[in-house]
Amino acid sequence: MVDVVLAFDVGGTKTAAALVDAEHTILDSVVAPTPAADGPEAVIATMVDLASTLLGRTRRARIRAVGVGTAGVVDVPRGTIISATDTFAGWPGTPVARRVADELVRIGVGAVPVHVQNDVDACALGEAKYGAARGTSDVIVVAVGTGVGAGVIVDGRVIRGARHVAGEIGHLPIAGAAHLCCPCGRPGHLEALGSGTGMHRHYLSLGGDPAVEDARGIVVRAAGGDATAGRALDESAASVGRALAGIATLLDPGCIVVTGGVAGIGDAWWRPMERAFRDELIDVLAELPLRRGELGGDAQLYGAAAAAWERVEAES
Numbered sequence: 001m002v003d004v005v006l007a008f009d010v011g012g013t014k015t016a017a018a019l020v021d022a023e024h025t026i027l028d029s030v031v032a033p034t035p036a037a038d039g040p041e042a043v044i045a046t047m048v049d050l051a052s053t054l055l056g057r058t059r060r061a062r063i064r065a066v067g068v069g070t071a072g073v074v075d076v077p078r079g080t081i082i083s084a085t086d087t088f089a090g091w092p093g094t095p096v097a098r099r100v101a102d103e104l105v106r107i108g109v110g111a112v113p114v115h116v117q118n119d120v121d122a123c124a125l126g127e128a129k130y131g132a133a134r135g136t137s138d139v140i141v142v143a144v145g146t147g148v149g150a151g152v153i154v155d156g157r158v159i160r161g162a163r164h165v166a167g168e169i170g171h172l173p174i175a176g177a178a179h180l181c182c183p184c185g186r187p188g189h190l191e192a193l194g195s196g197t198g199m200h201r202h203y204l205s206l207g208g209d210p211a212v213e214d215a216r217g218i219v220v221r222a223a224g225g226d227a228t229a230g231r232a233l234d235e236s237a238a239s240v241g242r243a244l245a246g247i248a249t250l251l252d253p254g255c256i257v258v259t260g261g262v263a264g265i266g267d268a269w270w271r272p273m274e275r276a277f278r279d280e281l282i283d284v285l286a287e288l289p290l291r292r293g294e295l296g297g298d299a300q301l302y303g304a305a306a307a308a309w310e311r312v313e314a315e316s
């Protein structure tokens with residue numbers, strides 16, 4: 001028998017599950033759409049189905065613990081969801097750790113500890129332990145995609161805060177975003193301009209072509225010489241860079257890792273982002289490395305697995 005942990009990444013559109021061994025190698029993984037609109041029991045059922053699929057493909061794995069990275073604000077000690085976006089119907093209040101543990105007993109896995117954390121925190125833990133920031137004990141991992149969030153790691157531990165929301169940098173007030181409303185309902189926050197959604201809304205506010213549907217479309221137009229698209233791309237990217245410079249002065253991390261779909265646009269986004277970051281940064285921080293994430297979409301699974309293995313070690 002091989003000792004493994006079961007890792008989950010529960011995102012707004014898809015849920016991934018993986019078996020991860022003690023050497024932190026993903027032995028097998030499966031993915032399914034997340035039935036987020038159908039309520040928490042449908043999401044839990046999808047997680048259990050994925051676990052059954054993985055276990056059906058191996059006879060030699062013994063599950064020691066479970067790690068879950070999920071969208072939403074998470075009470076980690078209790079393993080419950082505190083709040084989530086509207087796409088996850090009924091997810092707030094769900095006792096994910098207890099429900100997953102109960103279901104795994106029901107399908108014959110037995111009683112195992114279940115660790116639940118926010119997906120951006122899981123991503124940060126993954127990059128800090130096995131990715132772009134490995135070997136660094138103080139790191140900020142920023143995910144820029146449809147939203148903007150961060151995981152903050154100090155002395156190797158994810159900082160959760162007094163109300164479980166540490167790292168929600170999307171709500172930093174930022175210059176140049178006063179005309180855009182954040183998903184939290186307030187104008188002028190980083191996410192309102194720096195996210196992919198924010199870039200698109202900024203482009204439209206500048207008089208951009210309504211036929212352009214998203215950030216990817218803006219990048220294509222900008223590459224073709226569209227000045228409005230180029231300006232929206234530059235200003236959106238720069239807002240992230242300036243915010244990161246401010247965060248750097250608060251925590252003086254060993255490095256900052258930037259990941260997510262918008263960061264994945266490439267140099268057209270990275271160059272104005274890093275230029276704004278360097279311009280804003282005070283001189284003593286001038287050498288602070290800004291790195292691209294290395295684990296891509298698997299970062300959350302690695303981080304969820306790392307937390308599960310920590311739980312195994314704590315209980316042995």
Ligand SMILES: [Zn+2]
Nearest residue numbers: 171182184189
């Ligand atoms: Zn906000």
